[in-house]
Amino acid sequence: MTFSSARSGTFVERQVLGWLTSLAFPDVPQAGGCFTSGGTQSNFQALLILRNEALRRAGVDVNALGLVEALSRTGHRGMRIFASEASHPSIFAAVRQLGLGDAGLHRVPTDGQDRLCPVALEAALVEARRQGQLPAVVVLTAGSSGVGAVDPLREGMRLAHQHGALVHVDAAHGSLLLFSQRHRGLLDGLQGADTVTLDPHKVLGLNAQLGGLLVRDARLLTLLGKVSLDYFVTSEVSDLGEVTLDGSRALNSLGAWLLLRHFGRDGYGRLVDHLFALARDFTRRLKKSGCFELFPDTPTMNMLAFRLRPKAASETPEELARENARNDALLSRLMQSRKFAVSCYRHASGRLYLRAVFINPASRPEHMAALADALIQLAREAE
Numbered sequence: 161m162t163f164s165s166a167r168s169g170t171f172v173e174r175q176v177l178g179w180l181t182s183l184a185f186p187d188v189p190q191a192g193g194c195f196t197s198g199g200t201q202s203n204f205q206a207l208l209i210l211r212n213e214a215l216r217r218a219g220v221d222v223n224a225l226g227l228v229e230a231l232s233r234t235g236h237r238g239m240r241i242f243a244s245e246a247s248h249p250s251i252f253a254a255v256r257q258l259g260l261g262d263a264g265l266h267r268v269p270t271d272g273q274d275r276l277c278p279v280a281l282e283a284a285l286v287e288a289r290r291q292g293q294l295p296a297v298v299v300l301t302a303g304s305s306g307v308g309a310v311d312p313l314r315e316g317m318r319l320a321h322q323h324g325a326l327v328h329v330d331a332a333h334g335s336l337l338l339f340s341q342r343h344r345g346l347l348d349g350l351q352g353a354d355t356v357t358l359d360p361h362k363v364l365g366l367n368a369q370l371g372g373l374l375v376r377d378a379r380l381l382t383l384l385g386k387v388s389l390d391y392f393v394t395s396e397v398s399d400l401g402e403v404t405l406d407g408s409r410a411l412n413s414l415g416a417w418l419l420l421r422h423f424g425r426d427g428y429g430r431l432v433d434h435l436f437a438l439a440r441d442f443t444r445r446l447k448k449s450g451c452f453e454l455f456p457d458t459p460t461m462n463m464l465a466f467r468l469r470p471k472a473a474s475e476t477p478e479e480l481a482r483e484n485a486r487n488d489a490l491l492s493r494l495m496q497s498r499k500f501a502v503s504c505y506r507h508a509s510g511r512l513y514l515r516a517v518f519i520n521p522a523s524r525p526e527h528m529a530a531l532a533d534a535l536i537q538l539a540r541e542a543e
């Protein structure tokens with residue numbers, strides 16, 4: 161939002177950004193941020209400014225030289241971005257859109273719970289350097305969109321720093337944890353990130369579209385390459401339009417301002433604890449039935465993936481296809497009931513899971529019981 165076109169809007173945005181920044185970077189006075197249209201755009205913008213920062217640290221100005229010339233002057237053959245296989249697809253897309261191609265992305269394997277594997281990350285960083293690549297950015301996910309997995313943040317950051325890479329954390333959904341006294345420890349180390357994606361439209365239960373990009377050093381935001389508009393009157397108030405990809409945009413942060421004023425941090429904290437308790441309640445019910453295999457065995461956040469307990473112990477492509485078909489059929493039957501809806505999640509292994517996300521503050525344990533009972537009944541019929 162440009163200051164000239166929305167003076168009061170500028171103050172609303174700044175206040176909400178200030179609140180969110182102090183959640184993600186509580187002890188970092190130079191932290192800052194901007195609003196975007198959502199997590200997808202935040203991830204793109206984060207990787208764009210970090211790509212530019214990585215080149216700035218290597219001594220070149222990509223906004224002046226362009227990517228090809230800038231890279232060649234650093235003496236590197238290319239640059240690489242590292243992200244786990246369980247990252248949100250918008251990360252993979254951003255690497256392409258930044259002109260680095262799929263070849264510029266290293267998809268790091270995950271452990272049995274969809275968390276980035278640090279040993280594999282270290283090997284990938286070493287390998288990139290050996291190949292003459294500039295290790296630019298390590299992307300860590302805090303709350304994967306599949307199952308809410310949180311990558312090992314401290315270890316991932318330590319490895320990134322050791323190899324001279326910057327760090328982006330995609331906490332579009334997982335930043336929900338920051339509100340909860342009980343659960344925020346899961347995001348320990350987040351403060352060490354250079355950039356963080358936080359989606360107020362997910363985390364605050366707000367209508368789309370309000371995404372957030374928070375940065376540990378507000379100066380990073382100016383690497384966007386924006387060219388200032390000469391038809392606006394300049395003012396002494398710094399202009400949030402200078403650090404966003406868009407120009408004119410709606411004052412979506414007003415909804416966030418109202419909700420944060422209404423619920424407060426503690427109110428959201430109680431909400432998060434409630435949603436997490438629902439996920440655990442639901443998990444307990446599925447587990448007790450013995451009909452399902454859960455992924456992971458205990459939910460990290462307010463979501464759970466699960467599939468029918470497989471009939472075969474082996475996982476040949478044929479068996480996998482058969483198991484997936486059983487789960488697909490279960491999903492269709494549940495949807496036909498028109499009473500319940502769950503989504504699904506295809507794991508990197510090809511396994512199809514059903515996926516339940518608990519996000520409605522009005523949900524209660526009896527709703528968990530009803531959903532679990534419906535699933536268990538369908539599972540028994542499918543035997």
Ligand SMILES: *Cc1c(COP(=O)(O)O)cnc(C)c1O
Nearest residue numbers: 198199200248303304305332333
């Ligand atoms: C939802 C999500 C995104 C994308 O956010 P949009 O607001 O839908 O663009 C990115 N990353 C993660 C981890 C998400 O959960």
